[in-house]
Amino acid sequence: MSTKYYGGQAVIEGVMMRGQKSMAVAVRNPQGEIVVHEEPLTAKIYTSSWGKWPFIRGLTLLWDALGLGMRALMWSADVAMQEEESQEVEFSGPVAWTTVAVSLIFAVGLFFLLPTFVSKWLATFFDDNPAVDALLEGGIRLVLFVAYLWAIGLMPDIRRVFGYHGAEHKTINAYEAGEELTVANVQRYSVQHTRCGTSFLLYVLVISILLFAPLTFAWVESTWLALLLRFASRLLLIPVVAGIAYEIIRLSASHEDNPAMRLLIAPGLLLQKLTTREPDDGMVACAIAALEPVLAADGVAVKVSAPSQAPAPASEETPVSAPATS
Numbered sequence: 001m002s003t004k005y006y007g008g009q010a011v012i013e014g015v016m017m018r019g020q021k022s023m024a025v026a027v028r029n030p031q032g033e034i035v036v037h038e039e040p041l042t043a044k045i046y047t048s049s050w051g052k053w054p055f056i057r058g059l060t061l062l063w064d065a066l067g068l069g070m071r072a073l074m075w076s077a078d079v080a081m082q083e084e085e086s087q088e089v090e091f092s093g094p095v096a097w098t099t100v101a102v103s104l105i106f107a108v109g110l111f112f113l114l115p116t117f118v119s120k121w122l123a124t125f126f127d128d129n130p131a132v133d134a135l136l137e138g139g140i141r142l143v144l145f146v147a148y149l150w151a152i153g154l155m156p157d158i159r160r161v162f163g164y165h166g167a168e169h170k171t172i173n174a175y176e177a178g179e180e181l182t183v184a185n186v187q188r189y190s191v192q193h194t195r196c197g198t199s200f201l202l203y204v205l206v207i208s209i210l211l212f213a214p215l216t217f218a219w220v221e222s223t224w225l226a227l228l229l230r231f232a233s234r235l236l237l238i239p240v241v242a243g244i245a246y247e248i249i250r251l252s253a254s255h256e257d258n259p260a261m262r263l264l265i266a267p268g269l270l271l272q273k274l275t276t277r278e279p280d281d282g283m284v285a286c287a288i289a290a291l292e293p294v295l296a297a298d299g300v301a302v303k304v305s306a307p308s309q310a311p312a313p314a315s316e317e318t319p320v321s322a323p324a325t326s
Contacts, residue, residue, distance in 0.1 A: 005253075006172055007195055008290065009069050010164035011076035012157075015287040016069065017168070019294035020046075025072045026290035027079040034286055035079050038293045043067075058246025059239055108235075110148070115140040116230050120223070130216040138209030145205055149198075149274040159277055164286065166191035167279035169272075171287040181291065183284045191276040194253045198275045199268025203245035208234070211241055 008017035014027030014034075024038040045051045045063050119137035126132040152158045173189035174181060215233045220226040248264070255261045279287075 005195065005250075006175065006291065006294065007193075007197075008168050008172075009072070009197065010161045010168055011073050012161065013080040013164070013286075014076050015164050015168045015171075015283075015290045016072040016076075017287070017290040017294045018068065019298045022294055022297035023068060023072070024290045024293045025075060026286045027076045028282065028286055029079050029082060034289045036289055036293065037075060038297075040297070041068075054247060055243035058243035060246075062239070062242050111141055111144060112231060112234055115144065116227060116234070120227060120230075128218060130218045131213070133216050133218070134213035135209070138205070138212065141208070142205050145201070146271070146274070149271070153274055162275055163277040163279045164283050166276040167283040167287040168290075169193040169196065169276060170279065170284060171291055175291065175295075181288050183281050183288070186284050186288065187279075187281070191278060192269045192272045194256060194265055194269070195249050196268065196272050196275075198272050199265065200245055200249055202268050202271050203248050204241050207244050207248075208237075208241050211237060211244075 006017065006019055008015055008023075010016075011025060011027065013029075014025060016023060016025045018041070020041075022038055022040050024036055026034050026036045029035050041047070043063065045060055050056055051060065115137045118140055119133050122136050123129060123133035153162060167186075169191050170186045170189045171181065172193055174186040177189070179185045179189075212230075212234060215230060215237075217226040217229045217233075220229060252261045252265045256265070
């Protein structure tokens with residue numbers, strides 16, 4: 001079993017993996033090649049000692065999702081849509097960052113503003129009871145989250161992303177079990193993983209219900225001011241909630257054989273059924289191609305599969321495999 005934690009996320013037609021020192025994105029382009037981009041992790045949250053402190057290190061997951069993950073997602077979209085092999089691929093652009101901004105605004109509106117307003121309205125039918133208000137807000141947020149995952153899972157393109165998510169989990173599971181990283185070996189493992197971001201988000205939602213419950217600001221006479229204070233308090237406490245959720249994830253991952261821990265992680269594993277699909281061999285090959293350079297950068301000796309054809313000369317963005325499946 002590995003003593004280092006590796007992970008990543010699915011992107012468009014590929015997988016991003018992150019290690020201790022670097023990240024790598026492997027995406028299959030329209031020509032059927034796996035294109036790999038690798039870069040060092042230089043942000044303070046990765047390189048500083050404080051970034052590894054308990055309850056602070058949980059912020060890394062938020063940074064991965066909002067910073068590193070967004071850039072990897074945009075790059076994967078560029079690669080997946082490029083029509084010519086020689087076409088230059090960029091990480092950013094006005095249209096891309098505008099899309100990210102609109103997506104974040106939509107997420108804040110759906111998962112923060114809407115539950116706050118609806119719960120405040122429903123609480124009026126219960127004499128504005130603060131406890132009822134807080135529980136309704138958390139419950140609505142949780143239901144919206146699960147419904148959102150189910151709804152987007154009906155889209156064919158998202159189902160492919162969820163397939164790559166399954167490939168990422170299978171590859172990490174195989175690596176942590178000490179397996180040689182071949183497609184056949186990796187395919188034998190589960191699409192579920194204890195440290196999945198889906199489980200992390202579920203913990204965030206549940207913990208937020210408990211942490212936000214006292215902060216209804218029912219004593220404020222102005223309804224709009226109370227709603228504004230509630231909204232601001234939720235945003236400000238996100239790092240605190242993330243820190244607690246991450247420590248639970250780490251603890252459960254280290255004690256998976258404990259019966260109490262198995263009960264704790266069961267809801268997260270169940271929710272992953274909405275965000276993962278069984279991948280095909282080509283998806284698994286992408287996940288392996290993303291993990292290999294990350295392990296090499298950390299100096300980890302691991303048995304890996306031989307490429308199906310001789311790799312192209314090394315570069316920052318290199319096609320490494322032509323077939324769609326291995």
